[in-house]
Amino acid sequence: MQKENLHVHLGDLHLRNPTLLAAGIMGLTGASLKRVWDSGAGGVITKSVSKEAREGYSGPRVVETPCGLINSMGLPNPGIESMLEEIKIAKDSGGLVIGSIFGNEVKEFAELAGKIDKVGADAIELNLSCPHAENLSTIGQNPKLTKKVIEACKDSEIPIWVKLPGNTHIPNLIEVAKSAEKAGADAIVLTNTLPAMSIDVTSERPILGNITGGLSGPAIKPIGLRLVYEVYEKVDIPIIGAGGVESGKDMIEYILAGASAVEIGTGIMKRDLDVFKKVCEEASTFLDERKVKDLVGSAHKN
Ligand SMILES: Cc1cc2nc3c(=O)[nH]c(=O)nc-3n(C[C@H](O)[C@H](O)[C@H](O)COP(=O)(O)O)c2cc1C
Numbered sequence: 001m002q003k004e005n006l007h008v009h010l011g012d013l014h015l016r017n018p019t020l021l022a023a024g025i026m027g028l029t030g031a032s033l034k035r036v037w038d039s040g041a042g043g044v045i046t047k048s049v050s051k052e053a054r055e056g057y058s059g060p061r062v063v064e065t066p067c068g069l070i071n072s073m074g075l076p077n078p079g080i081e082s083m084l085e086e087i088k089i090a091k092d093s094g095g096l097v098i099g100s101i102f103g104n105e106v107k108e109f110a111e112l113a114g115k116i117d118k119v120g121a122d123a124i125e126l127n128l129s130c131p132h133a134e135n136l137s138t139i140g141q142n143p144k145l146t147k148k149v150i151e152a153c154k155d156s157e158i159p160i161w162v163k164l165p166g167n168t169h170i171p172n173l174i175e176v177a178k179s180a181e182k183a184g185a186d187a188i189v190l191t192n193t194l195p196a197m198s199i200d201v202t203s204e205r206p207i208l209g210n211i212t213g214g215l216s217g218p219a220i221k222p223i224g225l226r227l228v229y230e231v232y233e234k235v236d237i238p239i240i241g242a243g244g245v246e247s248g249k250d251m252i253e254y255i256l257a258g259a260s261a262v263e264i265g266t267g268i269m270k271r272d273l274d275v276f277k278k279v280c281e282e283a284s285t286f287l288d289e290r291k292v293k294d295l296v297g298s299a300h301k302n
Pocket residue numbers: 022023024025047048069071073075100127130163191192193215216217218242243244245263264265266267
């Protein structure tokens with residue numbers, strides 16, 4: 001049952017609750033997207049998809065740390081044509097589906113966005129921020145390039161969300177966020193994983209095949225919160241928080257910082273697919289008579 005006080009709007013898009021499946025976790029097939037939707041998520045985001053299929057990096061590709069995961073998947077995906085079929089399956093199950101895309105150049109983003117739009121997805125998330133995939137993280141650190149990519153995708157009829165990197169200093173991040181807003185982005189997502197590594201003392205070598213990867217989970221929640229808080233003060237479009245959400249309290253913290261919704265990825269490891277339902281129940285109990293939308297940005301009040 002979806003609690004009334006958890007309904008939110010991201011622009012014109014209505015969400016039955018503010019929890020979204022984060023890109024890259026269980027988002028490769030229509031069946032798994034449906035499973036997450038059926039388990040109670042307010043929306044599901046596909047694995048980031050490119051024009052052509054990609055194998056990703058050699059293993060090991062994931063390592064556990066005391067407070068989260070480091071992954072260097074390298075954006076493996078089956079390519080857009082195959083993913084469009086999976087999105088159709090997820091849509092047919094009644095889910096709210098967001099297609100995450102990345103390209104090698106501006107016109108590739110536009111091409112992918114057009115295809116995601118036509119297949120009936122509810123929104124597009126532009127991944128401008130994977131910390132371990134060639135030049136991708138640098139797009140979201142560059143205000144001009146970010147603007148160009150968004151403008152190129154704005155022919156699409158559905159909302160454009162922009163996922164920015166957390167590993168940029170605040171004045172620059174604010175510039176990028178403002179530039180995204182000016183270019184017509186409908187929401188900003190903060191944050192992707194943060195650059196990190198792990199070393200094996202026995203072999204005296206880095207553990208990940210790609211040497212470095214991206215840190216996710218509870219370790220990055222305080223950083224995600226700060227980024228949302230800072231950006232909320234400077235832009236008027238909705239913000240979606242990501243990083244370390246595992247409980248209703250985690251979600252409420254992001255809402256108070258200024259997020260209108262949150263993405264959950266690594267939290268699935270801890271609480272299984274029940275995480276969406278549990279986060280919602282815990283948040284709803286905390287809110288009691290209040291509505292989640294009334295708390296957005298409340299931590300900024302004097
Ligand atoms: C294994 C793994 C794969 C990921 N793949 C993607 C991806 O394809 N595209 C993307 O934008 N983010 C990707 N992410 C980042 C997540 O979407 C999310 O931003 C990040 O993990 C922080 O949220 P969390 O702490 O709830 O996991 C990935 C994260 C993990 C752990």
